[in-house]
Amino acid sequence: MSGDSKIGPVGGVIRTTPVRKIAGSADTANAAASRTATSDTVPGARLIRLASDLAAQAPPVDTARVAALRTAIAEGTYTADAKNIALAMLRFAQGRTA
Known part of the structure; x- marks a missing residue:
C-alpha cells in the first residue's frame, strides 16, 4: 500500500510477537503451563x-x-448496642469503613 510522504507507509503490519494458539489445540495444557511459569516474572x-x-x-x-458470643447468646447475657449497630450500618451505606 502507498502512504502519504509525510506520514510514511500505511499498512504493512509487522508482528513482534508470535501468534497465539487457539484453545483446543493439541498442546493447550503445555502452553498454559509455560504461560504460568513465565507470567510470574512480570510484577x-x-x-x-x-x-x-x-x-x-x-x-x-x-x-x-465466636465461642464466647455463642455462649453469651445461649445464656441470654449478650446485649446488642442498637446505637453502635445503627452507626455501623450508616457508615457501611455511605461507603466508609471507620
Whole structure:
C-alpha cells in the first residue's frame, strides 16, 4: 500500500510477537503451563496471582470470640448496642469503613 510522504507507509503490519494458539489445540495444557511459569516474572502478574490466592482463602475467624458470643447468646447475657449497630450500618451505606 502507498502512504502519504509525510506520514510514511500505511499498512504493512509487522508482528513482534508470535501468534497465539487457539484453545483446543493439541498442546493447550503445555502452553498454559509455560504461560504460568513465565507470567510470574512480570510484577503485575505476580500481584494478580497473589490477589487471586488471597481471595480464594477463607477469611480469618477468631474461634474463641465466636465461642464466647455463642455462649453469651445461649445464656441470654449478650446485649446488642442498637446505637453502635445503627452507626455501623450508616457508615457501611455511605461507603466508609471507620
